[in-house]
Amino acid sequence: MSTLNKELKEELKAKLIEQLNLEDFEVSDINDNDLLFGGEGLALDSIDALEIIVLLEKEYGIKLDDPKKGKEIMQSIQTLADFIERKR
Amino acid sequence: MKLYIKSSDCVSAQQSFENSLPMEFISDTPALFYTCIQPEYKKFISPNLLRRMSPIIRNGVSCSMSVLKKAALQQPDAIIVGTALGCLKDTTSFLTQLIQDNENLPNPTHFIQSTHNTIAGQIALLLSCSAYNFTFSQNHNSFETALLDAQLLMLDQKANHVLVGGVDEMNELSYGLIKELYCYKNSKPGEGAAFFLLSTDKSKVEFKGVRIINGSTIDFNLELAGFGITWQDVDVLIGGDNDVKDSAYNDFAMYFYNKPYLWYKPFVGEYGTVSAQAFWLGTKIIEEQKIPACWSKNSLMPKEIKNVLIYNCIGNEHSLMLLGLNSDCPKM
Numbered sequence: 001m002s003t004l005n006k007e008l009k010e011e012l013k014a015k016l017i018e019q020l021n022l023e024d025f026e027v028s029d030i031n032d033n034d035l036l037f038g039g040e041g042l043a044l045d046s047i048d049a050l051e052i053i054v055l056l057e058k059e060y061g062i063k064l065d066d067p068k069k070g071k072e073i074m075q076s077i078q079t080l081a082d083f084i085e086r087k088r
Numbered sequence: 089m090k091l092y093i094k095s096s097d098c099v100s101a102q103q104s105f106e107n108s109l110p111m112e113f114i115s116d117t118p119a120l121f122y123t124c125i126q127p128e129y130k131k132f133i134s135p136n137l138l139r140r141m142s143p144i145i146r147n148g149v150s151c152s153m154s155v156l157k158k159a160a161l162q163q164p165d166a167i168i169v170g171t172a173l174g175c176l177k178d179t180t181s182f183l184t185q186l187i188q189d190n191e192n193l194p195n196p197t198h199f200i201q202s203t204h205n206t207i208a209g210q211i212a213l214l215l216s217c218s219a220y221n222f223t224f225s226q227n228h229n230s231f232e233t234a235l236l237d238a239q240l241l242m243l244d245q246k247a248n249h250v251l252v253g254g255v256d257e258m259n260e261l262s263y264g265l266i267k268e269l270y271c272y273k274n275s276k277p278g279e280g281a282a283f284f285l286l287s288t289d290k291s292k293v294e295f296k297g298v299r300i301i302n303g304s305t306i307d308f309n310l311e312l313a314g315f316g317i318t319w320q321d322v323d324v325l326i327g328g329d330n331d332v333k334d335s336a337y338n339d340f341a342m343y344f345y346n347k348p349y350l351w352y353k354p355f356v357g358e359y360g361t362v363s364a365q366a367f368w369l370g371t372k373i374i375e376e377q378k379i380p381a382c383w384s385k386n387s388l389m390p391k392e393i394k395n396v397l398i399y400n401c402i403g404n405e406h407s408l409m410l411l412g413l414n415s416d417c418p419k420m
Contacts, residue, residue, distance in 0.1 A: 051195070054195065
């Protein structure tokens with residue numbers, strides 16, 4: 001695992017907590033492979049997905065061109081970080 | 089048909105939520121505007137929903153849930169909310185972001201939550217209630233208009249239990265704009281939420297009516313006749329005076345000279361639906377049949393509390409609301 005990817009994941013966790021107002025979470029509470037959506041993990045919903053798409057474009061200049069791949073990309077912090085690294 | 093207030097609650101700058109009438113006030117006067125003492129939101133709203141709600145939604149929803157809990161009612165037949173300025177915090181966040189980011193990529197949550205009807209909508213969503221759901225924004229008569237709609241709905245026999253309330257919020261940006269526009273020149277702005285369950289079931293407090301008057305003057309004889317009472321029938325007055333000498337209330341005070349007079353705005357602030365706080369105060373003094381001295385403006389106390397008349401006046405917007413004691417109510 002690259003140092004860059006590790007830093008990126010920590011940054012993503014902090015940005016998600018701030019953007020999605022996850023009041024009860026600290027960066028250390030979120031594991032890289034925790035599910036972001038669904039009943040387990042962070043249990044985010046469709047409005048959060050919209051927020052993450054806006055965050056990707058605003059903070060990293062990355063557009064999600066293929067909405068069908070959204071579910072796969074936004075599965076966890078790990079998959080999100082991998083996607084950002086690939087697109088950078 | 090008679091209508092009653094089955095339960096009520098109030099979020100304000102004083103210790104009002106889930107409480108009896110405060111016997112003393114929090115003495116600190118805020119520098120800019122009054123803010124609410126926050127209820128323990130997590131008692132009423134799950135953390136996952138709470139994180140997206142601005143203070144006005146949190147206060148409105150918590151207050152509503154408390155009212156329904158007190159009435160032991162799962163779902164009302166209608167939800168009617170009055171709000172003068174709606175979700176100001178989300179609106180200002182959304183508009184500020186639009187300006188700062190040159191209209192690119194605004195935050196979707198602020199936009200979704202910025203509409204006036206978000207509060208009534210969130211209450212309905214939490215209750216899975218698909219019944220009649222309305223929000224009224226009529227400046228300083230927003231709560232009164234919501235109340236009037238609830239009354240008409242019930243008199244038309246379309247509802248037996250209506251959740252009705254008034255809620256507004258204040259933030260620093262809005263405060264700045266209000267002062268720039270020379271609004272509330274002689275008063276301190278505030279915020280709050282007060283909700284009520286209006287019901288056809290008997291309770292101690294009867295809701296006798298609301299009258300909304302737009303004009304420079306008000307004919308109290310005529311308006312009282314509309315309620316079917318005279319000045320002698322009124323036991324307690326609740327005025328919207330902002331300070332000891334508030335000229336907007338001169339005529340009202342003169343007309344009802346020497347009657348017990350309560351006030352509340354110097355302790356909770358001025359805002360669009362602040363009359364809902366007076367409605368809560370009126371409800372509580374009838375329920376409890378006592379008036380803590382701190383609420384009295386002229387130190388007069390009534391022998392009994394049967395009829396309470398509430399008067400609010402901002403510019404040309406006037407309203408009168410009448411509450412009465414239902415002496416044959418079942419024990420609460």
